[in-house]
Amino acid sequence: xxxxxxxxxxxxxxxxxxxxxxxxxxxxxxxxxxxxxxxxxxxxxxxxxxxxxxxxxxxxxxxxxxxxxxxxxxxxxxxxxxxxxxxxxxxxxxxxxxxxxxxxxxxxxxxxxxxxxxxxxxxxxxxxxxxxxxxxxxxxxxxxxxxxxxxxxxxxxxxxxxxxxxxxxxxxxxxxxxxxxxxxxxxxxxxxxxxxxxxxxxxxxxxxxxxxxxxxxxxxxxxxxxxxxxxxxxxx
Numbered sequence: 611x612x613x614x615x616x617x618x619x620x621x622x623x624x625x626x627x628x629x630x631x632x633x634x635x636x637x638x639x640x641x642x643x644x645x646x647x648x649x650x651x652x653x654x655x656x657x658x659x660x661x662x663x664x665x666x667x668x669x670x671x672x673x674x675x676x677x678x679x680x681x682x683x684x685x686x687x688x689x690x691x692x693x694x695x696x697x698x699x700x701x702x703x704x705x706x707x708x709x710x711x712x713x714x715x716x717x718x719x720x721x722x723x724x725x726x727x728x729x730x731x732x733x734x735x736x737x738x739x740x741x742x743x744x745x746x747x748x749x750x751x752x753x754x755x756x757x758x759x760x761x762x763x764x765x766x767x768x769x770x771x772x773x774x775x776x777x778x779x780x781x782x783x784x785x786x787x788x789x790x791x792x793x794x795x796x797x798x799x800x801x802x803x804x805x806x807x808x809x810x811x812x813x814x815x816x817x818x819x820x821x822x823x824x825x826x827x828x829x830x831x832x833x834x835x836x837x838x839x840x841x842x843x844x845x846x
Contacts, residue, residue: 661779664712669772671705672734676765678702679738682745683754702738723778730764730771737764 678698685691709731713724722728741761744753 665776668708671708674701675705727771727775730768734764734768737761
């Protein structure tokens, strides 16, 4: 009986050690998993949000360029015309710089999601260059007709492609967010299961101890009954 009494505390000590190691391991794994998810989320966020921000700025700057180009036909004298040309050059340079940032990887290839926006920006800039050439040459009536028939439709298409690209980037960001959230929930369940297995072992061991205790009690009762029977027989 003394040896059995010595084994039980050692088993409990081992179990407590397993619990501590399991909790430490769970905490370490949880830290690594959360750090990895945070890194991936930051990567997706840094890809989507700046892209959306650049597109918003591009939409504003392309509108400024188109408006400044149209104002050239409203100049009343040479000095006012020079001011309008200066204004146009400033806003157009901002738009071109923004396009460079949006297409930071260079010209897109066929099948690229950004190909429609690239094509629309190229078409609009060609139309704008032709329109500005007409204005420089003093062909105001021809320039006005060209602005309405060619430049304005190409600008409308340009803006439409900007909106479509913004929607696409926003959708990709939301989809990535859903995927990362689903992975986080799945890994959370795994971590909870990993961290909880020692408690299941503890419950199982308690159940085993209870069964062994019951069996031992039954044996002791049987021995006591046998000894009582022997004493009774001897008394006779």
